[in-house]
Amino acid sequence: xxxxxxxxxxxxxxxxxxxxxxxxxxxxxxxxxxxxxxxxxxxxxxxxxxxxxxxxxxxxxxxxxxxxxxxxxxxxxxxxxxxxxxxxxxxxxxxxxxxxxxxxxxxxxxxxxxxxxxxxxxxxxxxxxxxxxxxxxxxxxxxxxxxxxxxxxxxxxxxxxxxx
Numbered sequence: 041x042x043x044x045x046x047x048x049x050x051x052x053x054x055x056x057x058x059x060x061x062x063x064x065x066x067x068x069x070x071x072x073x074x075x076x077x078x079x080x081x082x083x084x085x086x087x088x089x090x091x092x093x094x095x096x097x098x099x100x101x102x103x104x105x106x107x108x109x110x111x112x113x114x115x116x117x118x119x120x121x122x123x124x125x126x127x128x129x130x131x132x133x134x135x136x137x138x139x140x141x142x143x144x145x146x147x148x149x150x151x152x153x154x155x156x157x158x159x160x161x162x163x164x165x166x167x168x169x170x171x172x173x174x175x176x177x178x179x180x181x182x183x184x185x186x187x188x189x190x191x192x193x194x195x196x197x198x199x200x201x202x203x204x
Contacts, residue, residue: 046126047172056129059136059165060120063113066158070110073103080106083154093152129169136166 069079077098084095096102116135120128140162143155 044130045174047129048126049172052126052129052169052172053124055165055168056120056124056126056132059129059132059169060117060124062161062165063117064121066161067110067113067117070106071114072110073107076103076106076110083152087152087154090154092154092156095152095154130173133166133169133173136162136169140166 069075080095080098086092088094116132120132140159143159143162147153147155147159
């Protein structure tokens with residue numbers, strides 16, 4: 041039997057916490073309509089100045105989804121800062137893989153090239169948090185075939201009928 045083994049070194053928990061601090065710093069501005077308006081203007085100006093493209097004009101839907109994302113990520117970041125657990129690193133790594141996928145999709149459909157900067161960080165923290173996880177064989181069964189539980193022949197299902 042195989043199972044997922046959590047990374048046990050303190051360095052991993054520092055990565056989980058560092059990714060949370062990054063999330064808090066980057067997404068706090070998305071959490072309210074007022075801060076998002078300021079952040080939107082700053083990102084748009086930076087994109088224009090760097091030749092990466094401006095952001096589209098603000099509209100109510102964009103603000104709503106930015107605020108929803110910002111609020112959830114701020115709370116998720118706070119949880120990982122206060123209590124960094126290996127499992128949170130695993131889930132955060134999966135979330136970052138999803139975010140990176142949707143960022144690539146958006147880039148392929150013409151959004152500001154500024155997204156590449158966010159993509160690079162998502163990918164980096166995603167790899168750092170997912171790579172240490174390993175599939176291992178259950179320790180109770182490793183190397184000792186006699187310790188494997190056996191199923192009496194009478195209980196083995198017939199492959200054609202599914203019945204014992």
